[in-house]
Amino acid sequence: MLFSDLQHEDFDRIHHPIDDIEYGPGSHIYMQGDAMPFVYTIRSGLVKLSQHLPNGDTRIVRLLRQGDLAGLESLNGQPSEYEAITLDHVRVCRIPHSVIESLRRDTPRLHDALMKRWQKALSSADSWITRLTTGNSKTRVARLLMLLDNNSEDDSFFLPTREDMGAMLGVTTESVSKVTAEFTRNNWLRPLAQHRAWIDSEALEENFE
Amino acid sequence: MLFSDLQHEDFDRIHHPIDDIEYGPGSHIYMQGDAMPFVYTIRSGLVKLSQHLPNGDTRIVRLLRQGDLAGLESLNGQPSEYEAITLDHVRVCRIPHSVIESLRRDTPRLHDALMKRWQKALSSADSWITRLTTGNSKTRVARLLMLLDNNSEDDSFFLPTREDMGAMLGVTTESVSKVTAEFTRNNWLRPLAQHRAWIDSEALEENFE
DNA sequence: CGCGCAATTGAGTTATATCAAATACGGTGG
């Protein structure tokens, strides 16, 4: 986790409790407007970070997976502008801000770790913009599938609902469905049980760079 | 600047030179692939941060303005995945990485300042996704204009070329042009000399939330 | 087995891209 590179002695300084928490699919870890005294590291599973627009519709801005930090945005004390909802079964580690603060003063290594996560979040947000919101809908879906596939250590990966995929790509549910259906007919995508799926990365890669 | 809250004594520790640099419109501050030993703070002017896709087209992922940091992504030593190009006349402050490192050890306040910038960049990237890549083209252009207007302390603001606006919104140059032309006919947008413009924020706000 | 939700499919509509042309604009040199 975040603290994997810290020594035992570091942990002795911690007086506030760090809890491991598990969530079923579709659970709220936190909601838009919550004042959060915690950050969360994802131990396993997939979490969507979404934002509600004033006009009512919702956009997913990022996916969080193993090793990612959620709630960084509230370290300054502001209420969260996002909501974090689990897609599948998720285990997180909940860390009070006070722990971050005190460790930060004493252990430079934590500092580095935090900065690295932050950096990662930022570059992931940017590649989200360039790869997932440009091109036609087939290209976008293909890129999303490859991204999901890449970040799975497994051979298969978690396939979100068409609605969620739409919210990530800025495309309607029906359009996503039409594309995934076509990919399946081409044997580029093979939906499996339990919301999991397999893709022919080579085929997708050569048709959509 | 970044260092506005540091004492004079802090600066005495700096041995590497911090340069102030000025650029005319359309200058490269750095390019995709550059290995950069610097970060830059923007003192004035507007900078576009863009990324080239393998297929050839370019997407602008963020705008940087006074107080923003450029080149944060390369603090880890990796070559930049972005290119930073000035839109108007820009003054920057170029800071070697080594300065960041050494100050970091000695002055926790700098640490906090850095983190805050980072945080700002991240939340700006996210709001870029939700506000500038959703909705129809009129809505997107309206939101971009309001964003540009907001961040100008002036009554008027810098109006990018239609092409650049298109690259920010994921829309073609011609579509942007049709929208801005319509807004101008409605007197919601008034282009001025020197690539500057004025908007009727209230009118735009009520037509596109 | 059947209920409910998610996914697929289709037909019709609309928005945006595309292609092509005309116009406006800014800067340069005479």
Place this chain on the structure above:
DNA sequence: CCACCGTATTTGATATAACTCAATTGCGCG
């Protein structure tokens, strides 16, 4: 200061991709 050139912008006609609405099918779960 003006005329000219190159570039950016505007405009229009057409093609196409995506949305919308509605109906149907498929699937997981009690």
